[in-house]
Amino acid sequence: MRLSRLAVTLVVALPLVTATASSGSPPGGAITLSDVIPAVAEAIPAPGDGFRLTGSTTITASGAATPVAGLLAEALRPATGLPLPIIAGGGAETIALVLEPGHPDEGYRLHIRSQGVELRASRPAGLFAGVQTLRQLLPPEIESKTPRRLRWVLPGGQIKDHPRYAYRGAMLDLARHFHEPAEIRRYIDQISRFKINHLHLHLSDDQGWRIEIDSWSRLTEVGGAPGTGVGGRGGGFLTKDDYRELVRYAADRHITVVPEIDMPGHVNAAQVAYPELTCDGKAPRQRTDMRVGYSSLCAHDETTYRFVEDVIRELAEMTPGPYLHIGGDEAMSTPHGSYLIFQKRVLPLVRKYGKIPYGWHEIAQSPAAAQTGAVIQFWGQESSHPAVATSVADGARVVLSPADRVYLDMRYDLLTPLGLAWAGHIEVRDAYDWDPGRLLYGVPEEKVLGVEAPLWSETLRSSADIEFMAFPRLPAIAELGWSPRSTHDWESFRARLGAYGPRWTHQGVRFHRSTQIHWS
Template sequence: MRRRLAVLLACALPLTAAAPAHAAPPAPAVALGSVIPAPVEVRPGGPGFKLTAGTVIEAPPGARAVAEQLGEALRLRVVRHASARTGKIALELGRVSGGPEGYRLTVKRNGVTLRAGTAAGLFAGAQTLQQLVPLRGARTIAGGEIVDHPRFGYRGTMLDVARHFHTPDEIKRHIDEISKFKINHLHLHLSDDQGWRIQIDSWPRLTTVGGAAGTGVDGVGGGYLTKADYRDLVRYAASRYVTIVPEIDMPGHVNAAQVAYPELTCDGIAPPPRTDTAVGYSSLCIGSETTYRFVEDVIRELAAMTPGKYLHIGGDEAHATTDADYLTFQKRVLPLVRKYGKTAYGWNEIAVAPEASTAVAQYWGLTTQNPALAAAVANGTKVIMSPANLAYIDQKYDPSTRLGLSWAGFIEVRKAYDWNPGTHLTGVPESAVLGIEAPLWSETLRDLDDIEFMAFPRLAGHAELGWSPAGDWESFRTRLGAYGPRWAARGVDFYRSPQIDWAD
């Protein structure tokens, strides 16, 4: 943390400080399009625009929030109207192609115009624009035009706060970083065998017992989100055009809930708390009406404080639940999500239930074959792609990685990037794929540095797979290497992969 403070203090130095006599020559402008994710269309040409102390950001009321964030990042003043002679970055709301997140960025000698149909599109374009401003030297943005929009509407990552609780401030910092790559969903894994991390008023011991000190893997990482904490996170994420997707895992992964409420077991006896990393041993009592009262209360309260459309009900690794009981459970629970106005979302195991035809299934398998999911897709189920051997960013980079697991294999940066979410799974056409998500499980994570080390740079590659039309490894590794100094300037503890030629 001392390193992070030093970096932040350094970044706070006045931008106008005089350069020493021995300073290196100014860095050239960043080539238009040399950003992550890669834009759909880049038309370089013409003189660039130089940011100066007099440059302003002009924005209408509907774009003010995006303009203020951009102004803070670039140290520029935001105005409603700028004079014709003032160099400016103009944000405009108006029709563009490419859906709600599409944008058009035009750079000329006398200014920059960023146009989008929605504030979300302006925010996406603003992330591109920030990457085009050199870190050092003259802040000249290369001339030309970018026309851009996403391949998939859902581009996400997951943070496990159940195995180890991560504080609201840590989650906010993570939101800041993921949103820079146009990731627009953050899935929070809020409950598991080792801990329960979200306040539920109708079942208060879930957090006072299930989120107490001593919960979590190895007995460290206790804590939970109050409802106020959660709503604040939802608002913070929304200001960066990130939607929170909450998950309560069931019918398995429920030991922490059963420790708090023994009536959720079939024999009424509380199991011992678990702080190990084993899976598959717990199950709600499928034949008990208490189970469904509990489940409905949790869904109702969580749905009420979640404005996003998705509510994730887990469903994976329910090895202690018989196949018949699993189907019985899903038949009762999937409609409950719809009852409270949300789209049900679960791990791909839920696809065996006919009620999953209106749900979203998150594929986490290791192969390119899953007949049950393919059959569900034929009946209407949509898919989020998260194959564990490619997209799980809690897996080690290589055998020497100090954090992470390796049950799904080692995942270096190229392996994480070099696959196609739209064609990966046999029998699942791209039209059924809503997008991609990179889960980050926290069995071995303890703090923000751990989160960042495992997430970055792989998460930048997953963001590009979700946004850009097609992957190009050689182009990506060049752009990624050039991005490294930006992480360093912000104090992000990223992994310096040997597959990448990192810029100084």
């Protein structure tokens, strides 16, 4: 995966417009319903019927809709300077958030009129997705942290929207360089803007161990100590309380955390802490380089499975989400037969503790992947992978992360100051111009659970580094995961992305100003 291949009243008289009908607002132009990233499924504009936020505007919500209303008010108050109180009752000049049956999962309907705004969905996650759309329909200055003297007007009309894929993910590597909880929360806020709904945390590798495990306490004492990480500059780890708080924070933004413990390879940090996890019982030296493929758990030793079960059990206990990622990639030091023995033992352990097994596409070699209904994360660059196709045919599902399209740690070009290039250079158009439903031969679209953009941290040191590599490519991948295939259009996307740039500027996000985009 890295270096080695590294119910709204319908206005029926209005024409239906899909997101492809707009190439985005010109710089300084009026915002339209179709200027959103990811592109919306359907938009019905009603020119001249926009809604203006004033000192009299309220936000109406009750029950499970109230927390989403709180996040909306929190987002709009700083720049508008408006009180935007949240009330339970209705009335004029209100933004109403309503939960009701009948909408697609995570889908929503947004109806904007001069009298008020209605946002309707079946679940809070749908309301939250609608809120992200609503925020983009206001001027970019809405992202300012201090009041701005502007007319805050939402364009009139209706939007009907829902995701193409259930899984839309981003991955952050904490093992090669530890990112503090505050940095992770900042990234959660940023990815949620684009309807990303899973955050995959890579918590262990050869260079570090970043999650507290009570029954094997030296994992973090040694593997999270100062001097760990690539270059010896990435020490630190998450306590269980840190992790639980991040899971809660993400859940409030309708993002599910997917924890990963990489094994049977990528385990050098664990073996430094516990030499009994090696086949010869001798501790290896601590590694701070970027090499891969040299470490392995001993598949024929019961100590291995005691260790693995303890880690899976403790991680499952503090992870409410359905998935637990067990890595499985780049196990070049594990003989093939031993690899199959390991997966046969470990994949069912994930099910034993109530989670869906998840792993890099190498786990498809094992029949246990299909037998346990595992999710296979494909990171390859080829269009045909027989083992993955066979596993999918037998019951597994796939999340697509082709390294030459979505690995956010790849450089944009030769002059990019951060990142690697083993999978090539990835510009914004490279990240955007592919179809997840047609990527892998023998894997039908209905077996594709979604897409995920990994960000490995060998060269990263700060939130600014994370942002520079993730943006503007992550929104391209988010659009592939959310928007209907019929909306896929590079010219439209690049115009909408260029118009989004000022929002990042107001947020203080250090994004890469790709020359492929005309930035407003």
